[in-house]
Amino acid sequence: MSKRKISIEDIARKAGVSHSTVSRALRDSPLISAKVREEIKKLAQEMNYVPNAIAQSLQNQRTYTVGVIVTSIADPFFGELVEGIEQVARKAGLNVLLNASHGDFDQEIAAIENFHYRRVDGILVADSRIGKNHNKRLTQLTVPTVLINIDTEAHNETFHSVAIDDRLGGCVAVEHLLDLGHTRIGYIGVGDSSKADQQRLEGYHLALSQAKLSANQDWVAIPQRDSQTISDFDIGKQLLPQLVAAGVTGIFCYNDMVAVGALLACKELGISVPQDLSLVGFDNIALASYITPALTTVSQRMVEMGELAMTMLLDLFEEKAVDNILLSPFLVKRGSTTQVSKAKKISNYIEVKI
């Protein structure tokens, strides 16, 4: 196996033609006679010729490569997202260059500079941790860019984006509980200052007020964030008791891990789900369907978001006009929610116990 790769010059020499003839023949130029074209193609095949994308890129000024920035690839969410991105990218003949930011803003900037350096054709940024105050610096972008699930007030002209409608998701979750007859409904948040947390809470309030129910301060539990970072699971576990004590019969949790934590707390307190308490999560992670009882939850659509974002980028390449996308999440009904009934007795139970 020869060390150096075959170039069009090599095959031109062997064919007794010039390198530009070879170039044309391989690209099916109509300027070339059918005969020599086939001849050259055959020769290229035999010589194991593999065109050099680098040289082509230098000429075309296109790399057929998109840069993707995610917080962490190990996070199954971003895994699904990248899956969607990669699929439509590959179908369009593009490749994905992957960078992880680990939620660090400096690393995100470094990743963008790296992508500029490598002359990617477009950039996709999906970094839940980057707050809105940061992304101003992204303005320096000179290549088409799509933001995924990132909050920006300047969504309008400068940025293109696709995101999940968290407010609607919160609504959907709470409406489900309302439909089941619940009126005392709580929310457990995580208290990072993310768009998601805020908007899901907004959706919660919205659904309640649409049902003419007044919100009760005690039904909303959000941890203090000055202390140690705490896992979502532990948040659910620790905050559940106070909501139960406040007499709720249903709880909408910020996400599935919070709900799972809450569920475990229920088990330890002897509260049975869903008979005594209904729980709704958010995200629809794999775990949600395997736990007992299986978790009713609002489903993210990460693969789809990836596909849409990449498709949007392709449109931008062709300079089409694109509209930002706000994806509607949908409810997945499972075993952790049911009709409210004798459930109201729980609060007494707890009060006795405390």
Added chain:
Amino acid sequence: MSKRKISIEDIARKAGVSHSTVSRALRDSPLISAKVREEIKKLAQEMNYVPNAIAQSLQNQRTYTVGVIVTSIADPFFGELVEGIEQVARKAGLNVLLNASHGDFDQEIAAIENFHYRRVDGILVADSRIGKNHNKRLTQLTVPTVLINIDTEAHNETFHSVAIDDRLGGCVAVEHLLDLGHTRIGYIGVGDSSKADQQRLEGYHLALSQAKLSANQDWVAIPQRDSQTISDFDIGKQLLPQLVAAGVTGIFCYNDMVAVGALLACKELGISVPQDLSLVGFDNIALASYITPALTTVSQRMVEMGELAMTMLLDLFEEKAVDNILLSPFLVKRGSTTQVSKAKKISNYIEVKI
């Protein structure tokens, strides 16, 4: 924002020097006087100069890019793997080009050709579904390549690899049950013809024979694969009863999803884990720690495998000699296993029930 990027020629013109002086200055060549070097660097800064990696690559014959092939990025396992790869790649100044094969051999070949076309410096292949009969074609590889968790008889010279020691993993799982006093131990496999399934079963037998226990045919359950593809979860759920009927007090499951399925079957049958039956999984997926009871399992080390594979590739770049790596999995003890005791009564229980 100017459309065309700044080149070293642009800044050379402005500085009144030649482009090669600029090139040297920016690369800290000792041939350049400190004065003009600083001057040029400042100018480059002001003009927002970003070097062109494509042009550099064409010159260096290196792209500082590695190609990574995985079955599916959405699979959390591969997510962790890529996480490990990306981290050490980035530290070494390399970028990751990602391709998914979806277990399709043709797509895998296409991915490799694509990587050749793009002149990556090295390739990492992690594709559990590709059998040993296929990878002969990988021999055409002309760039340094490391195989991850792929079975090859030709591991020796041609291929470099890092893999998990499934046989040892099986041993470790069964030895744990033996240590707890179990003597009637079962295995639930999945019956794909993968290296993993075969070797974990081998480990199971090895541990039993080392303990001077004779294996019982009825204690090993492996589904027929001619029918529909069936999820690991359902395999565990469906095969559990027959093992319990055969009187086992402990079961080593091919992986965690199988174990979770088995666990659910236990719940439905009124068998309590671990009091009546001990379960050991494999993989240590996130779910394993959240389910009740938390699952004792043999842990994969995917992030580490990614790091090691990428590090090996870096060594290959420097033409160092490298040894193939066989990673030892380790046991994570949790709630689904305990001392054998009155457990033997289960078999009777089942027999009565059937």
Added chain:
DNA sequence: CTGTTAGCGCGTTCAC
């Protein structure tokens, strides 16, 4: 120390 020149491999005028 700095400028000139020659490629890296390919696509694309512009002549013939």
Added chain:
DNA sequence: GTGAACGCGCTAACAG
């Protein structure tokens, strides 16, 4: 139809 020549942006060998 085909070849010669130029340029994409950069590094390196060779002059001075």
